[in-house]
Each structure stands twice: as structure tokens, then as C-alpha cells.
Amino acid sequence: MNTAKSARLYQEAQAQIPGGVNSPARSFKGVGMDYPLFIRRGQGAHIWDADGNEYVDFVGSWGPLILGHAHPRVVEALQKAIRDGTSFGAPTELEVELAHLVRQAFPSMEMVRLVSSGTEATMSAVRLARAFTGRTKLVKFAGCYHGHADALLVRAGSGLATHGIPTSAGVPDAYVQETLVAEYNDLASVERLFESYPKAIAGVIVEPVAGNMGVVPPKPGFLEGLHRLTQEHGALLVLDEVITGFRIAYGGAQERYGVHADITCLGKVIGGGLPVGAYGGSREIMAQVAPLGPMYQAGTLSGNPLAVTAGIETLKALQAPGVYDALEEKGARVEVGLTAAAREAAVPLIVNRVGSMLTAFFHPGPVQTWEEVNTSDREQYARFFRSMLRQGMYLAPSQFEAAFLSLAHSPEDLERAIQAAKLALRDVAQRAQS
Numbered sequence: 001m002n003t004a005k006s007a008r009l010y011q012e013a014q015a016q017i018p019g020g021v022n023s024p025a026r027s028f029k030g031v032g033m034d035y036p037l038f039i040r041r042g043q044g045a046h047i048w049d050a051d052g053n054e055y056v057d058f059v060g061s062w063g064p065l066i067l068g069h070a071h072p073r074v075v076e077a078l079q080k081a082i083r084d085g086t087s088f089g090a091p092t093e094l095e096v097e098l099a100h101l102v103r104q105a106f107p108s109m110e111m112v113r114l115v116s117s118g119t120e121a122t123m124s125a126v127r128l129a130r131a132f133t134g135r136t137k138l139v140k141f142a143g144c145y146h147g148h149a150d151a152l153l154v155r156a157g158s159g160l161a162t163h164g165i166p167t168s169a170g171v172p173d174a175y176v177q178e179t180l181v182a183e184y185n186d187l188a189s190v191e192r193l194f195e196s197y198p199k200a201i202a203g204v205i206v207e208p209v210a211g212n213m214g215v216v217p218p219k220p221g222f223l224e225g226l227h228r229l230t231q232e233h234g235a236l237l238v239l240d241e242v243i244t245g246f247r248i249a250y251g252g253a254q255e256r257y258g259v260h261a262d263i264t265c266l267g268k269v270i271g272g273g274l275p276v277g278a279y280g281g282s283r284e285i286m287a288q289v290a291p292l293g294p295m296y297q298a299g300t301l302s303g304n305p306l307a308v309t310a311g312i313e314t315l316k317a318l319q320a321p322g323v324y325d326a327l328e329e330k331g332a333r334v335e336v337g338l339t340a341a342a343r344e345a346a347v348p349l350i351v352n353r354v355g356s357m358l359t360a361f362f363h364p365g366p367v368q369t370w371e372e373v374n375t376s377d378r379e380q381y382a383r384f385f386r387s388m389l390r391q392g393m394y395l396a397p398s399q400f401e402a403a404f405l406s407l408a409h410s411p412e413d414l415e416r417a418i419q420a421a422k423l424a425l426r427d428v429a430q431r432a433q434s
């Protein structure tokens with residue numbers, strides 16, 4: 001595989017952009033490669049790099065592209081919308097339409113504020129929980145990642161876990177003191193924090209299905225327990241559905257698990273590949289948000305007409321009958337195929353999956369906590385990744401991320417991926433023996 005142009009672009013990028021990437025998660029360092037691929041275009045489930053090599057894409061821009069790349073419906077709507085102007089910094093009818101679609105899908109979001117990214121959504125949600133309760137402390141979970149706002153970069157997953165940065169430099173100690181860290185899928189660890197800090201905790205923020213430490217589903221009762229504990233202690237439950245919203249069901253984890261959120265954060269799929277985030281909750285909570293109330297949050301490009309157009313078209317496409325059954329089926333095919341391939345190669349591997357998001361952990365299993373995730377064999381993942389890439393399969397360059405399937409992945413794409421995985425796992429097994 002010739003990737004000379006990516007290598008050259010990386011040289012140029014490094015001179016101008018820290019680490020040559022605009023987000024650390026994109027670096028290939030965690031999988032032992034010298035440079036990331038520079039991507040030139042995508043169509044359906046496929047992408048092409050700067051050298052013209054084609055790959056089946058299992059990253060999907062880290063989740064937004066549930067319809068696949070350059071979906072005709074989204075492209076056509078964007079082409080029309082762009083003729084009317086790209087940004088007004090004023091209300092538009094489109095924003096009202098997207099807000100309406102979001103509220104229909106998430107009944108707990110009686111009001112919704114649109115922002116431009118998942119990071120903005122979670123950062124604003126935390127501020128809102130503090131404004132509403134008049135408390136300052138926040139509970140988050142080790143290995144969960146909620147974007148890069150200061151309060152949330154404590155023992156975080158995703159790129160921080162990949163690059164061994166448990167808590168970011170530059171976050172003042174005073175902020176770190178306000179962030180309490182519990183263990184995912186361990187209700188007792190949350191209970192202990194509520195006991196230790198009575199009437200001080202504003203909220204608990206959680207990825208209802210952890211996706212940023214790789215996929216870790218909630219144990220039965222975990223989300224319900226968080227709801228009960230927050231209610232008992234006068235705190236708010238903030239569900240970060242940036243990944244799971246419109247992904248694991250149209251109404252996200254709230255629909256799939258029947259759990260209630262006080263504040264919901266959305267991103268990724270609601271922008272259909274353009275930058276949109278959102279947060280929302282009951283009318284009473286959202287009445288805090290300026291100009292209704294005293295909690296300030298703003299953005300020049302919030303509700304941007306192009307971004308909102310891509311979101312609206314994506315959500316409407318997801319309303320077609322059978323969409324989530326199809327995603328479930330594709331996910332199951334990959335899970336079964338990978339599991340069988342690992343057994344055949346005698347490689348300890350467990351596939352964690354919820355719908356169309358999944359992670360193959362190089363671990364004998366079960367993987368239900370951050371500690372278990374963290375004992376996965378990252379070297380084996382890296383070897384697997386490199387072999388898959390050579391065979392035209394583009395995976396996340398880290399053991400601590402999810403793979404995403406889209407409606408565009410064909411049965412042939414998935415079959416090819418499973419065959420490639422067989423070879424890759426054999427390679428992993430041979431190296432393990434040598």
C-alpha cells in the first residue's frame with residue numbers, strides 16, 4: 001500500500017499543527033504508526049486517502065455518519081441551503097424544525113438549545129446543572145470522555161487514555177477539586193461520593209453507554225440507580241448522549257433503556273456530519289438559560305443553517321421504518337463474525353456491542369469497567385489495526401474507541417471485514433507465540 005502522499009502531508013502538517021492533527025484522537029501514534037492517513041473523500045461506507053487507496057470506513061467521523069458519507073439526501077439539501085447563505089447569527093426556521101425533531105425523539109428535553117459541538121453541549125450542561133442546583137461539585141466516571149471542557153478532562157477516556165494523559169495539563173487544581181470521579185458500572189462508588197459530599201454535588205454526568213473507552217454497556221440497573229441516587233440527593237442526572245443519541249435508538253439510550261435524564265447532551269448524528277450539538281431538559285431547568293434566566297451560554301455559529309440542514313435531513317432519513325433493525329443486524333453480523341474469528345485464531349478477544357457501535361477488546365472478558373478496559377492488550381490491538389488497514393479496513397486508531405456502522409455498510413463490506421479480521425487475528429496469534 002503506497003501512502004507516500006499521506007506521509008508527505010504529515011511532514012507539512014507537523015510543522016504547522018501540533019502533532020500534525022487537529023484532534024489527538026486522529027493521531028496513529030497509539031497503534032505504532034508514524035503518520036495518520038490523510039483522507040480525501042468518502043462515499044457511502046467507503047473512504048479514499050490522499051494516495052487514492054480505498055478503505056471500508058468503520059470510524060464514520062467518530063459517529064455522526066450513520067447514513068454513510070455524502071448521502072445524496074443530505075448533499076442535495078446542503079446544495080440548496082448554501083445558495084441562501086451560510087450564516088446569519090439570527091434565528092432561522094430551520095433551527096425550530098431541528099429543535100422540534102429533537103424534542104419529539106427525547107421527551108425529557110422539553111426545551112433544547114442548539115450549539116456547535118458535543119463539547120459545547122456537555123460544558124453548557126454542567127454549567128446549567130450548577131446554576132439550577134446552586135452547587136458546584138460534579139461526578140463523572142473514569143474512562144468516560146465528555147469533550148474537552150476543563151471540568152471534564154479529569155481521568156478521561158478517548159484521546160487522553162490513548163496518549164496516556166489521565167488529566168490534562170492546564171486545568172487548575174481548583175477545577176479538579178470540583179470534579180469527583182466514580183467507577184463506571186459501580187453504583188456503590190457513586191453512593192460513597194454522595195455520602196462524602198452531602199448537598200454539594202450538582203450533577204452526575206455519564207455516557208449511558210460508554211463509547212470513549214471503547215464500548216462498555218451499562219450493567220442492568222446502573223442507569224436506573226444513577227437516576228435514583230441523583231433524585232435522592234437533589235442532584236441532576238446529565239446523560240451525555242453525544243454518541244448514543246439517534247445511534248442506539250432514535251431516542252438514544254433513554255428510549256433503549258427507558259431511563260430518564262434531567263439534562264441531555266447531543267451531538268454527532270444530529271449534525272449529520274456537520275457541527276451541531278444540543279442540550280436540553282425540562283422547562284423548569286432550561287428556564288435558567290439566558291436570555292430566559294441567568295446562566296449564560298452563546299455562539300456565533302449556533303444553529304448554523306447548513307449544519308442544521310444536514311441534521312434535519314439525517315434525522316428524517318432515520319425515521320424510515322426498519323432503520324434501527326437494519327443497524328442492529330449489521331452490528332450482530334460483525335459481532336458474531338469477529339467472535340468466531342478470534343476463537344478460531346485462539347486470541348482472547350471480547351466484542352462489546354450496543355446496536356451499531358462496538359469495540360473488540362483484546363481481553364478475555366468480561367469488560368464492564370474502566371479497569372478491565374485498561375488491562376486490554378493494546379499491543380495486540382495495534383497489530384490488529386495495522387493488519388486491517390493493510391487489507392483496506394479503516395478502524396479507530398485506538399483500543400479505547402468505538403467502531404461505528406452505518407446504513408451504507410453493505411453485507412459485502414461486512415463480509416470482507418470479517419475475512420480480513422480472520423487474517424489479522426491469525427497474525428496477532430502468531431506474533432503472540434513468537
Ligand code: HOZ
Pocket residue numbers: 023024025026062158159211212401
Ligand atoms: N469523541 C470522539 C472520540 N472518541 C472525538 C474525536 C476526536 O477527538 O477527534
